[in-house]
Amino acid sequence: MVARGPAPAQPLAPSHGAPPPAPADAAPQPVPLPAPVYEFGDPNVGVDGHPLAGYHGGLFYVRNRTDYFRLFLRTRLHLDSYNYFGPGVGHTDLKSTMIMRRARVELGGEILGHWQWEVQIEAAPTAFSNAAGTNQSSAAPAGTDPTAQTATYAPVQTVAYSARPVNASVNYRASDAFNFKVGQFNIPFTAENRTSTNSITFMERAVPSRVWGTPGVKDIGGMVWGHLDKRTLFWSWAVMQGDGENRPNADNRAMTAARVYTRPLASGKGPLELLQIGASFKYGMHDKNYVAYDYASMGTQSGYRFWTPSYTDSVGSGRRVHVIPSGAQVGVAGELRVPYDRFDLRSEFVYLKNNTREGVDGFQNDYTERFGTMKGYAYHVTATYWLLGKPFLTGIPGDRSITRLKLDKPDPGVPPHGVEVALKWEQLKATYDSAARSGVADTKNIDGDIRMNAVSAGVNYWASRHLRVTVNYVLNMFPDASAKGSPEQRAKAPGNRIAAGIDDDARESASTLHEVAARVAVAF
Template structure:
């Protein structure tokens, strides 16, 4: 029972946080020249219960995230963020963003330098505090490139937005090599509660070779795999295995979002091609489609080409029902990584602006070679964020 204590504490906090306003929490420290500093945090406690169907999927309850950071901002001029996930021992965004309009008087976009997410699709760029589902869909898990150190530029206009950048390895010292990325979206509708967003994106990664302990240069390798959309499971039902002698990796994405009042639809198609020296290219792809309905009448928030949590209108918070279908195919040529498709239904309760409770039921169907699994999982999450 002691392992459920974090969930109980977050539950007890619900009544107090339900009435908390965004401008009162978290506390802000006013500095000279209109600059302000504030602490940031995102803490999520999860419970997973599996009908494992012969797999090694075990019931568990634990922290999913323990993110803590600092934000410094001068409105209209710059902002700096730095955060660390103590649960996974991983740096999150650590970046400085400058707004050209505040510096030059003309809106020529926003520049950012540091570690950040690459502009590839929706789910991969959605903040961890704002996920409608507890875990990303299968193709996002497998193909999204993650955070890298680099420089990017974003320009937004009423009917379109463009984001591009160049990147190297990350702050963990992993993912050695260089990447370029770009995202372009058309937004013919971009009003509160009325959004239509259609986009395309792509990245090109050239990983670096490594030198082993014997001083021998080893060509880069890559591995494509995905969890069964279960938050605490380390098991992957689909897995390409390690692909060696990689020359470059091309990723492509198509995305769409429609929001009409309390209703929304969101979908993506992601595909990667791994180019290898002297070996056949390997291709994998996947897609998902998700729908959302806010019973209490609020609307999902859209800004800067991405979505965020709805802001509850009443004291009892906002209630959301969701459904998602996702699919991934990692079979190509001699590589039999498997295929998987998942159905997920869920419910979210947004208690004020800083506390969220989530429940997901996932039914997976995965085949790899002669193996066939159909596990089911019920997941619960309590999430405090500020």
């Protein structure tokens, strides 16, 4: 085909502003490369667009791109100062000191969205080894009959080193309403015992939990638990070995413990929507033929032991006799929390009836002298007020749950801080009867009431939820305490324990112990 008409005109080059022609020897200009295309998106973030590592929701974390596996890096450090005052205290071994109360390395994580795990290793508290210098390293050389002259002793006041697992558990979460946990964890008995030491109001838990209800805090076993929306109902039920933290099962028996609470106003938006009412129950059994460890001693917040489970009896020159848990161990508890604006009022009541037996030192596994009971109650009332900052920034007491990373929930731009002041009243009223079930009490027994009252005041400064500075004052009272003790009072103040002739007024009439303590804590 032949084109008809005039040929199309060629475009004219501009007469001005055109770049000069490039020299013949000029280097070629680089051509920008297209953006890389990855099969699963940018490898620097997860397939969900969130970072693979960082800090979010109070956690340092690392995860894989598909978010099947998450690792949490955590730690806990509590540096404490203890100071003691009161009648006769200067003549005892209660000296002002600083200790490393807790030093933990903690790891945790999530697997496939439904499994959570954690392990915590603690290397504290700092303490003396062979503090009194009475621990023998050898009774006598081989082939020699032991005498007072042949005994050698371990070095005095050396450093006691320890490292042990504290929490170690795996949890399966089917939904909020149903979880199953197995391992070593806090016994579900009282709200205080289910509150982390990172967020409790005072430096240690209250008397009803720490001294009376769950002195061992943790046990080994399994637990089913869950809650409804807004925790209008929370429930937990555990079957555990019943022998305490890191201790294997001694007698093929078990303990069961359960806790339930409700927030009846949580579905609304009123000032009392977090009002909480709850109850706990536990029941355990110890076989007299196999359980031989001591009943738990009782102490103050800063570690003074006002009742110990042993005494010297009247047989011969005196044998050391131990109080041992034996038979049924039963406990019930009630809890109440009333938060209002910046105020918080909490209370718990615990009643126990634990069966016991007594065994002579060295023969606890072989013989029983008598069978008795330890029973009574303890309670506390705690009031707090947040002077500054965000109230309750550390979470809700007794609401301890599994650690989960929620990347879709935004973090605050600036970590909140706060100042909290607190007052607490505690009371313990227990009764020990060494031969309540069978046998005859020794004439030098420690039967009778164990009574203790305490008033505490505290101030907490929270520089975010991760750093805390705390000062506590506690007035411990032991009504009618004396050096000899009586059925009306078996608890002893420090002054009651000093030797005769040093300060006899304090020895016979001391009934108080003042404790001033402080803590700097870091926790992630």
